[in-house]
Amino acid sequence: MSDLMLAAGAITPEVTVVPGGWAILALLILGSLTLFAAALDGALSARAAGVANGLGRPFGETARLLRQRRRTTVQADHLLWRIGGAGLLVTAALMVTVVPLGEWMIFDLDVGVMWFNAMDVLVWAVVWLTGWGANSAHSLVGGYRFLAHGLGYELPLMFALVAPAIAAGSLNVGQVAEAQDELWFAVWMPVAFLVYLLGVVAFSVSGPFAPAIGTDIAGGVRAELSGVDRLVFEAGRYALLAAGAAFAVPMFLGGGAGPLLPGWAWVLLKTVLLLAVLVWARRRVPALRPDKFMEVGWLVVLPAVLVQDLVVAVIAAGRG
């Protein structure tokens, strides 16, 4: 039997695999990024609504939801409902395990890119289960809307992740980051980068992909969520956005590369900046109707990213 999980020697020489206990620090960082995203979103909402400073909104919302009484529905499937509600946060935590923080890493998996991909597919299951479990028509409509969006965004997202892996010749996240010492992948594969960001916004059920939780269906998937369940679900959405931004750093933005500051600081800085851009940008894009986005995804986005993959493959083969 293998000792794969305990592989002490990292795959990339520059990466040190830290003991499992450091996962708590990773969770704290993910939590801080989540809080940052929520606070920034609160501030932007407050500014748009013309009311006073909204930076403290996550704290106010947390306090309100923790005090709120848990609502329930007739014949709800509580097991599936709770799994769904908590699943987003868990998925985000599993995603960041393969992101190198400078030279340190928790889980130096040789197929880390696939791991991230598998985790973002988990979101399909989790969001649908949240919609299903409540036994409420509006929630379920939201769940179906998310799956319809998923059919549109998932394949382009997969092929966007393929581009950096081809260029680096590896599915290991550390090696993908290493391969960008000359030029960031975001610069010479911009289509893949943009499609990846679209995918991140999509699997965090936000911005243009928010119809699954739309007000036209009374809140959709989260229509019946209340109290702590709603808190965990909302935190999970921001955490997924943060995890997606963190994963973009080794994949497209050169990992820990940068002058003066140490690698870990650059990773955090780039993550925070990209996260801020994502939080800002997703408010600027109108909602994409699931039925219409399906065709856009398959006829525009997917061919575009496939051509990007072809270009990257030809360049990678040419460099030899």
Place this chain on the structure above:
Amino acid sequence: MSMVVDIAFWGLGIAAVLAGAAVFYVDSMARATYALAISFVAVGVLVMFLQQNYVGVVTILMMVMEMAIMAVYMVMFMGMNPALMPMSMVHGNKTALAVALMTFVGLAAGILLVDWPDRRGSPAADVTMALGEELMGPKMLVMAVISPVMVATVVAGVVLAAHRTRYDRFGDDLKRRPAEDPQPGGVGR
């Protein structure tokens, strides 16, 4: 430490079997589908323990995606309304039980009776690559030919099954633009 790995390995195996059994025990399509998903995820992690990381992670990825879609079809076709009405997940019990028992006995007997060879040599450095070459190596040409044929079959099947043709969409002279679709697309064709 290797004992921890052993316990995790067998624990995952038991979890995979129990989750698989739960598919027939639970009384809801959604629970049955996701019990199957849990079983597949456990198998995927087991495959990772065998150092086939790529195969293991792909198993998790594909199966979770497939189950998410399958749940939709199960609920749609099996007449289970969203009111979470309980329904049995089994039918034809006696036949099914007999077939299952015979299959199990046959496979288990095979495992116990076969004279397994001793290991010769050592595993390749990259076992995923070795597995791929063992499975596909001499048949790569066949595989490369079959894949486009399979895709063409899928496309042809969908075209034949669709009850609307291009004449319904574009009119008898094929000149109507944009097309008349019950479900308008997003790119204005």
